[in-house]
Amino acid sequence: MEVTLVGTGTPLPDPNRAGPCTLVKAGENNGEHVLIDAGRGCVMRMPLAQTGPAFLSGLLITHLHSDHLTAFNDIVTTHWIATNEPTPLRVWGPVGLKHYVDHILLALGPDMKYRMDHHEDLNWEPVVEVTEVVPGDAFTIGSMSITCHETCHAPVEPTIGYRVESDGKVVALAGDTIPCDGLDSLTKDADVYVQTVIRDDIVKTIPIPRLQDILDYHSSVEQAGQVAAKNRVKTLMMTHYVPAPQPEQYPEWIAIAAKEFDGEIVMGDDLTSVTV
Numbered sequence: 001m002e003v004t005l006v007g008t009g010t011p012l013p014d015p016n017r018a019g020p021c022t023l024v025k026a027g028e029n030n031g032e033h034v035l036i037d038a039g040r041g042c043v044m045r046m047p048l049a050q051t052g053p054a055f056l057s058g059l060l061i062t063h064l065h066s067d068h069l070t071a072f073n074d075i076v077t078t079h080w081i082a083t084n085e086p087t088p089l090r091v092w093g094p095v096g097l098k099h100y101v102d103h104i105l106l107a108l109g110p111d112m113k114y115r116m117d118h119h120e121d122l123n124w125e126p127v128v129e130v131t132e133v134v135p136g137d138a139f140t141i142g143s144m145s146i147t148c149h150e151t152c153h154a155p156v157e158p159t160i161g162y163r164v165e166s167d168g169k170v171v172a173l174a175g176d177t178i179p180c181d182g183l184d185s186l187t188k189d190a191d192v193y194v195q196t197v198i199r200d201d202i203v204k205t206i207p208i209p210r211l212q213d214i215l216d217y218h219s220s221v222e223q224a225g226q227v228a229a230k231n232r233v234k235t236l237m238m239t240h241y242v243p244a245p246q247p248e249q250y251p252e253w254i255a256i257a258a259k260e261f262d263g264e265i266v267m268g269d270d271l272t273s274v275t276v
């Protein structure tokens with residue numbers, strides 16, 4: 001499997017980072033492409049990861065925070081106009097996702113009508129198949145067996161982490177969460193563990209109440225290292241960086257996680273990837 005950080009950003013706009021979005025490729029010739037979350041601008045990054053909305057076998061949503069969903073409508077429309085016959089976009093996510101998708105499709109109504117009126121060969125509306133999942137659910141996408149795990153991002157509920165197994169390898173994808181039992185079951189013995197992180201030591205020094213509020217529901221870099229060590233993962237990939245580091249600061253972030261975890265630690269610009 002190949003895991004690519006398509007977008008490493010956060011709600012804070014950054015010209016160098018798309019919003020949170022991770023791509024997993026698996027199966028024969030890595031031909032199965034699954035996207036986890038759809039942060040701002042991720043569709044723009046996807047061609048650089050040799051994929052695009054029309055190539056997706058599935059889209060998994062961790063939670064309904066807007067920074068993880070900003071590009072959802074872009075994926076729906078780009079998938080629709082790039083396919084030659086009605087082709088479902090298959091989406092999995094927490095309870096509440098159906099309501100979200102119904103309203104996005106409603107908002108896209110005028111655009112669907114304009115395009116269908118204008119393009120004679122485009123005579124179907126976007127087909128979006130939504131499956132709402134709860135912790136303990138399991139499903140498959142091609143060669144990938146996926147299980148759903150509870151993560152902890154209160155008051156944001158529900159939130160889901162996805163454990164993807166293919167060809168004997170395991171990739172654990174957590175969204176925004178603090179350490180909890182569900183995160184342990186998600187990441188246990190994983191080959192790759194992808195975690196959104198914040199630098200709590202830096203955020204604590206910024207006297208902006210709305211930034212202070214993020215401290216209690218995100219993993220710090222240190223906590224990501226602790227969870228990786230506790231659950232014996234092989235590679236920790238960090239993403240969703242607050243505050244956004246300059247590349248020369250990456251070693252400092254990695255050193256903080258490395259105090260807790262002696263496996264491989266990966267972070268970087270958008271499109272950083274690992275293969276297992």
Ligand SMILES: [Zn+2]
Pocket residue numbers: 063065153156176
């Ligand atoms: Zn969130």
Ligand SMILES: [Zn+2]
Pocket residue numbers: 010011020065067068176196240
């Ligand atoms: Zn977030």
